[in-house]
Amino acid sequence: MHSCISERQDNPDAWLQEIRHLDGYSNSVPIETERIHKIFHVKYAMPVLLTDYRTTESMGVGVKSFRCEPDKLSQVEFEEKLMTEKLCKKAGNKWLVRYPLKKNPNKLPDNRSQAVKRLESIELGLIKNPKHAEAYDKQMTEMNDMNYSRKLSEEVITNYKGPVPYVSHHEVPRPEKTNTPLRILFNSSAIYQGHCLNDYLFKGPYLLNSLSGVILRLRGNEVAISGDISKMHHQVVIPQEDQQVHRFLWRNLDTTRPPDTYVKTVLTFGDKPASAIGQIAQKITMKEGENESERAAAAVPDNSYMDDIYDTVHTTGDARQWIIPLLS
Numbered sequence: 172m173h174s175c176i177s178e179r180q181d182n183p184d185a186w187l188q189e190i191r192h193l194d195g196y197s198n199s200v201p202i203e204t205e206r207i208h209k210i211f212h213v214k215y216a217m218p219v220l221l222t223d224y225r226t227t228e229s230m231g232v233g234v235k236s237f238r239c240e241p242d243k244l245s246q247v248e249f250e251e252k253l254m255t256e257k258l259c260k261k262a263g264n265k266w267l268v269r270y271p272l273k274k275n276p277n278k279l280p281d282n283r284s285q286a287v288k289r290l291e292s293i294e295l296g297l298i299k300n301p302k303h304a305e306a307y308d309k310q311m312t313e314m315n316d317m318n319y320s321r322k323l324s325e326e327v328i329t330n331y332k333g334p335v336p337y338v339s340h341h342e343v344p345r346p347e348k349t350n351t352p353l354r355i356l357f358n359s360s361a362i363y364q365g366h367c368l369n370d371y372l373f374k375g376p377y378l379l380n381s382l383s384g385v386i387l388r389l390r391g392n393e394v395a396i397s398g399d400i401s402k403m404h405h406q407v408v409i410p411q412e413d414q415q416v417h418r419f420l421w422r423n424l425d426t427t428r429p430p431d432t433y434v435k436t437v438l439t440f441g442d443k444p445a446s447a448i449g450q451i452a453q454k455i456t457m458k459e460g461e462n463e464s465e466r467a468a469a470a471v472p473d474n475s476y477m478d479d480i481y482d483t484v485h486t487t488g489d490a491r492q493w494i495i496p497l498l499s
Contacts, residue, residue: 244376248375248376248377249376251271251373251374251375251376251447252375252376252378252447252451254271254373255268255271255373255375255444255447255448255451256451256455258270258271259448259451259452259455262408265406265407265408266406266407266408266452266455266456267407267408267409267410268407268408268409268438268448268452269409269410269412269413270372270409270413270442270444270448271372271373271375271444272371272372272373273371273372273373274370274371275371276333276334276371276416277333277334278334278366278371279334279336279366279368279371279416280336280363280364280366281334281335281336281337282336282337282361282363282364283335283337283420285337285339285361285363286337286338286339286418286419286420287420287430289339289340289341289361290339290420290421290422290430291426293340293341293342294424294426296342297342297424298424302352303342303344303352303353304424306351306352306353307342307353307355307424308423308424310351310353310354310355311355311421311423312423314355315433317405318436319405319435319436319437320419320433320434320435320436320437321414321433321434321436322431322432322433323418323431323432323433323434328432331415333412333415333416334415334416335415335416335418336363336366336368336416336418337418337419337420338357338358338359338361338368338417338418338419338435338439338441339357339358339361339419340355340356340357340358340419341355341356341358342354342355342356343355343356356440356441357417357419357435357439357440357441357442358441359417359439359441359442359443360441360443368416368417368442369442369443372442372443372444373443373444374443374444374447375443375444375446375447375448375451376447377446377447378446378447378450378451378454379446379450379476379477380473380474380475380476382476385473385474385475385476385481388473388474388481388483389474389481389483390483391483392483392484392485393483393484393485393486394483394484394485394486394487394489394490395481395482395483396481396482396483396484396490396493396494397479397480397481398479398480398481398494399478399479399480400453400478400479400480403449403453403477403478404437404438404439404440404445404449405437405438406437406452407437407438407448407449407452408436408437408438409435409436409437409438414434414435414436415434417434417435417439418432418433418434419432419433419434419435420432420433421433446477449477449478453471453475453478454471454472457471457472466482466493470482
């Protein structure tokens with residue numbers, strides 16, 4: 172091999188003979204070296220990476236992680252998460268959480284006149300539907316009886332010097348429910364003179380697990396377990412100053428008298444940071460309860476969605492061992 176190469180290097184005619192042969196010419200044809208002006212370029216093909224091809228093909232349909240890890244939060248979300256965690260304090264068997272404020276709430280206007288008009292509008296609609304009127308008044312009464320709200324005295328209303336925005340409320344029909352045909356929703360996004368309560372609050376990070384991930388993991392073993400945190404948002408209480416910016420009006424559908432003034436004493440579902448606060452309080456609770464039920468504490472981070480918790484085990488006996496300690 173080396174001798175052949177050396178021979179061709181020393182004899183250019185040998186190269187030309189081979190080139191002529193490759194072009195289809197006979198070697199017997201005389202070669203006129205002065206008339207040959209051909210240049211051959213050799214290009215090596217670059218190797219194709221199939222991984223790049225697969226990545227391109229999976230755009231928009233690639234599988235994502237089912238958990239929302241802290242390191243996957245944006246910098247803003249991570250800072251808001253830390254801020255909310257610092258605002259959580261234990262109050263008996265509940266959490267006391269201050270709302271994360273982005274602006275000075277003293278700029279919030281007193282919108283009592285707007286709240287009165289909204290109340291009158293709600294009352295007109297409820298009077299036309301006695302069943303909904305009864306359910307609405309019942310929920311308002313239960314809210315006060317269970318200390319999820321409280322009625323303010325005239326002295327407190329007159330002497331309080333802080334901001335006093337009023338939160339309007341309305342019904343959300345639930346035709347699929349026979350016992351509770353409606354749900355009361357407080358509207359913290361109502362605008363008055365260019366201001367609304369939610370504009371003054373940080374939203375907080377999105378901490379919910381992927382619903383599809385929770386459902387897939389629910390098929391992992393033979394026996395499924397599901398649980399619900401009863402009135403999860405009502406298990407988080409708020410301090411006095413936050414209660415005052417959650418005033419609302421109600422008079423038990425008695426339109427012959429002025430409305431009474433109430434405040435919410437617990438987390439309000441219509442507030443922008445309510446979801447993040449509820450999830451953070453839930454995760455802190457599970458972390459504190461690791462000694463009481465290690466299995467439950469491990470299940471919540473992966474297999475919870477809002478106030479619902481799911482898990483799977485191999486046998487009904489395993490399920491009883493899982494559940495009974497939580498009920499005792």
